[in-house]
Amino acid sequence: MHVHEERCVGCAACMPFCPREAISVYGVAEIDRERCVGCGLCVAYCPNDAIEEG
């Protein structure tokens, strides 16, 4: 998963939906690549189209 920093507002709407608790948000979302399994839920739940697969 890749976060576009210019589109991410830091609203954390993605955070609770991550089944692996791989997302931390402090002004902008960061995804822990070690924990991420690439399920793509964060992509769907982002209101700002700021997360992309890959």
Next chain:
Amino acid sequence: MRACVVGAGLGGLLAAANLAKEGFEVVVYEKLPYAGGRFTNMAYRGFQLSTGALHMIPHGEKGPLGRMLRSLSAEVEIIPSQPQAMFRIGGRDYEYEELPSIFPLRDRLKVAKIIAMLKLGRGAGSESYRSWLERQIKNEIVFKIADSFTGWSLSLSASEVPAGEVIAQTRNINKLGGPGIPAGGCGGVTQALVEVLESEGVRLLLKQRVETIRRKGGVFEVLAGEKESFELVVSNAGPKATAQLAGEILPAEYRRAVSRIRGAAGIKISVACKKPMLSHSGVLFTPEARRINGINEVTNAVPELAPHGEHLLMSHQRLAGGADVKREIELGLRDLRELFPEFKKYCRVLAVQVYRNSWPVNRAASGVHLPPATPVEGLYLVGDAVKPEGWMETDGIAAGVEEALRHIKASY
């Protein structure tokens, strides 16, 4: 008659429910996998956080939202905050009525006069609330109290909001009373509205993004996966996104005006507490904090928003344009640690949420009064950019929907 609602935020859900009751065949398109937009819950570690708004309705069950929910038979209890608000000044908490007493005698009368003027709703031209206050008094604490109020409720400083807007809001507070907390939080309201839509036969389509809105043969052609035709389109996507979707069917001048609308930004910090940090369910305004404007602890009214025996505290602070977001967050966290000496022992931060740009506190700052009707007949706006004067937050959204419905009923 077929009506299309773009976006299932609070404004879209309210509009859809009302239009269905009026006999329209309604389809709601929502790009996200959930309804409610910035006004619903997200469960996190046993706590009910929110996607945006605080779990609070400015005028409780008596305001436009409470009234509209009742008229739609949306079943949601709204528990009045008790007391409505406290102000922490010099380490002590005061009620609104007690505020004059904290000032030295020479200012006490002036503060009492300001409170009376706010109540009577007199004496403001187009000036800002800050400069209106400066004409009445020179006292830093007064300005800080004003900033904490406008920061909490509007995510603006007192110099960014017209005095007339604040006076109209104060009039509504005096008339209808202060906030209430919906049982189930923001999500309780959203869920109740989704149930109304279901019982009215409204099609609520999630993960369905509207691509374009065009006009063809006297009807609107909405492209969202497939093309569908509607006599009426109500957009909850915000004025800028709506202008993009509708493109050339809106006059260029209107699109230019919309592109210049300024929003309001803020930061919310949600905190889990092992014991209550506040003794009440109202707002604690924090005029002397570095950044935080106010705090509430909704579990004092609705314990279900936290795991058994725990509490959910939420702070809100205005985010000024161009500010360094990470530094603003740090200052907010420092405020929390200083406001509550036991913070380190009993509290842990669950989430820091920033609302700005495409996911703001408000898509139009309070004081901007964008009408729900657009220059295109049959195309309306609802949501937090369309709040009539004097109505804030979610009550502003409901009052805007009321205004849109009055127009629609008169023309259909």
